[in-house]
Amino acid sequence: MTTTDARPADGYTGAIARVYDLVHQGKGKDYAGEAADLADLVAARVPGARSLLDVACGTGLHLSHLAARFERVEGLELSPDMLAAARHRNPGTTVHRGDMRDFALGTTYSAVTCMFSSIGHMTDQAELDAALAAFAAHTESGGVVVVEPWWFPETFTPGYVGAAVVEAEGKTISRVSHSRLEDGATRIDVHYLVAEPGEGVEHLAESHRITLFPRSAYELAFERAGLAAEFLPGGPSGRGLFVGLRP
Missing domain, CATH: 3.40.50.150 (Vaccinia Virus protein VP39)
Structure with a gap:
């Protein structure tokens, strides 16, 4: 299993950008x-x-x-x-x-x-x-x-966990997120497992701070x-x- 850590200053990049649509759709x-x-x-x-x-x-x-x-x-x-x-x-x-x-x-x-x-x-x-x-x-x-x-601030739920498993384009993608309160903002940590036949399993991670x-x-x-x-x-x-x- 390979691991990629994505915490870019200018948004979603690399492998996460490639699975973004598949997950949300x-x-x-x-x-x-x-x-x-x-x-x-x-x-x-x-x-x-x-x-x-x-x-x-x-x-x-x-x-x-x-x-x-x-x-x-x-x-x-x-x-x-x-x-x-x-x-x-x-x-x-x-x-x-x-x-x-x-x-x-x-x-x-x-x-x-x-x-x-x-x-x-x-x-x-x-x-x-x-x-x-x-x-x-x-x-x-x-x-x-x-x-x-x-x-x-009054509608945010600290500690929220989101989870989804998606099968698309020959891939099985598992996404798990955890949201917490951090100095007046939401800190969201997201982890993906992307499995593809013949390719193995790739771990992707990202973290976002949203005010x-x-x-x-x-x-x-x-x-x-x-x-x-x-x-x-x-x-x-x-x-x-x-x-x-x-x-």
Whole structure:
């Protein structure tokens, strides 16, 4: 059995990026349904919306479905391996490499989205403000910014353990995670066992620190970015959605 330890500063890399989609789809994450709901939300807030930028787009599974709903869809991703996967999956779509805190693409969109709680990787209010300012700067007048937050301090469950076993593409993948409270943030340790006939078993490990921002911190960041925000409970992962309109 081989072991790989992945604790990158810029997101998911290497072997973990390659099994990421298999695990989450196997766990029941409905990328097509989420993309349809997101497109409907954008259309309701911005009738006639024609373009969308998905920030922290990961391997581009949302992008592949959103492309059918908008004239122009683009992505932004920091992790080189996730970026490569997104570009491979969406050959006709522009996917930029960039950091959500300071990217500058020289254009605007009807909608800017940031899903799957990627915003939680901001470490403090200053970084949260910077990200929302960048989102707003890339949003057309009358456009919308949609952000899926991480858990709030009062909704996070310390000690939570998640587990799943997935069979896909000839591989059997076991994923176990443990979440704990660490100085106002969530520390998530994740371990994978990836077994493939003729190849043996590979152990992959990663650890992420995700900030437990209170709802008020998100609302302040939206306000400072000049966005009129509302919070919608529920959302694709049960953590809700912030929706901010740019006047």
